[in-house]
Amino acid sequence: MVEGERSVGRRRSTRSTAAVGALILLLAVVLPLGVALYARYRDADQWLWDDWAALIISMLLGLLFFVLAHVLGRDGERRARAVADAELMTTIGALHMSSARSFAGSDRHALRIAADARAALQHYPNASADEQSALLRTIEDAFSDLAFGTFARADALPRSVWNQLAAGAEGVVAEARQVAAGLGRRAESQGGDLSRLADNVTFALSIGRQVREQHRPPLPPGRPQVLRCVWDGVPPAPETRPDGVESPEQQAARTAAAEKGAADADRQGEALLVRRERLSCLYRRELTVKKDWRVVFDAGDAIACRVVLSDLSGTDHWLAPWYVSDMPPPLHPVNVLFDDLDEAAHHDPVVDRPGLPRFPELLRHGGLPAGMRRRAIANLRDLLRQQEIATVCVLVYDVVTAGGRTQRLVLDGNHRLAAARALAEERRTGWRRRRRKDAATDVRVLAFVMSERRPVDAPASDLEGRFPDWRGFTPDVGLARGTWLPDRYLRMLAGDRHPTQ
Template structure:
């Protein structure tokens, strides 16, 4: 923009000065003071008109920027509403995500950089919500809804590809757009894999790995271990709430295997939660992973519970199959209500399979614990009523090839004093919990 302004100024002043110089050189005797006055007046007039044009153009550009920002803010709000309803089980609302995203992308080039960043994050999160909600039930969607979602995602991909072509190779916006492009393509392939394999799982027992989702767009090979980690980190950018340090895994991507597996709910019987209880004066009390009292919000979520079941005590976390009666009942029931309104039931979880100090592999659910607990409640109800309990789990798994226990820390200021080894404090805790001498089971 600066060099265009300089060029325009040179064009405005250059020709009059050139004519003046030619006149002086060719006919010096005919060049008088009135000629200088006329020439200077012409140059000044040209500069004035140039300045006015620049000012008007600048104002028009500012108006265009404000208008584009306003359109993006409106579209981000619409996207957030559509993705939230999709996440909550309103599959028809998911059809709006592609339309809202495409409408916002039309204003992307003219918007402020901050609003561009917010838009890309909003679209990325909307398609992540689509994964956790509607796409987990892809096998049960009517064909019209599925076709609309699949084609809509393709239209968004086409629009993003056109935007990518507008920016040179090293432009930051190009890299950001390509990351979002890759994420939407990954989510669309995931939905297609769930739809195909979910139908097959009705007649074929056992876990079904969704290996096809790791194929790069255009048949350009398969994602590397580091790229698979990147996809899971982007998918759980907002969703993962446990304290975690992704850099621990990113430093050794070949030490883990990332996958997506469609499982039956019965496979979760031995899975561990990130929830802990201790025995105090004959009663059970919930604590966090550091053996500290819970915050007010977690206390409200946990509710009151009793010790009627045989449960693990800290440092061992609770099994999903053996939760104390009344434990987090209200929070789990809210998920039950949502899931029962959108049968067939399939829930997303993020799990981590670690090699413990006793050599046994154990799996911890890092995200989706309430959804998983709700799915188990529904499965138990269906079984009690004599109905087939077709409840599935879409398991995004991270499995250790070798134990990863390098030191880690949180980037959050309020957690700067937390120190642990491995991906999360829960992983660090579980790794040695079965070799500790403390009492670990409440009868």
């Protein structure tokens, strides 16, 4: 895409240079020469050789100054582009530092993100295509981090902090749309990228607004709440009156508009695709499993997307894409391809117990074996303890199995969910003076859900050269559905106890 923009830019530059050359020729040569010939025709006796010499000198000087002005102007453009690129590089680095995903979130850093983003957008029109693309991706990732961290616990923020965060996000949306409008027809692709940025920031902000709204009244135990997020990029309505309190009329109008928008979105295929694009942008960095977003994008109405806020009720049966095997002994963790892990969790001392599923069966969060991912889970639990009402974000995929049952697979956030469950258990069984009756409801899950209405697999020809062995969104979906097994595992079953990679 960037290369295409460069070629378009080169063609436009060539056309503009040709136009400038034609203008120079017309003003500095053709027009003076025409006037001179007309004057000589009217009064040839008065037109002498020194007149021709003066005319030629004036034309040469005119051409020289015109060329100098053009060269200096181009040099000024290069300097402006270099300054803009430097500003964007600096801002990108600052955004990476201030928005790096922290589980508990940081209000002090979060409040800077919008200001840095708006400042960088001022230099966007003068920057190179590479830096423009890098900036937009960085801003989108920064607001994704806000959605996962600070916005996910928006109900616990002081009103003044939340109002500043909301105002900053709305400012970024307005700035992006203003810059896009200023680019005009000369940069349609950049304008589209800026509009998508504004839509994604609006979506992230709407998550925080809905989480904050669910705090009044408190979340009912055992009753998941579907959040009415702004998927389609409609600018958020003003939230408060001058006194800082949202009026009932504003609440009713915003709720009605969101409900109508959600209903319309469910009826339109284009809106369904927009929802998947929002989730793909949100999890562009976070989702590290093997995946193929095009399988989801091409699914038509077979996959619905929503955002759900709930307590821990029902998470016992959620599947984790974690596997153990005793082929060969002893029991050890493996990945989805039946290979040994290439991370620290490879050394986890997994404790065997009766009925523990072996590969290719996925582990359930209600039955994770002792010792599995213990260090990462313990570190996240320590961070969660700092939150009065702890909220964890997960990406889940509702898989329709071959038998027609639906199982929920946690694609991202398994460590966080395991830590949340451990914290709830700790609060429930702690010392009597620390014990909390609502331990299961003050730890919550913000789930981004992709839900199959029917099995979604891509034709094998579509995946040739990319993922030839499995046809779903991830190979974990293939295992959960029971329609795919890795070659290494099949060779093991065939009797090769030490298959090659």
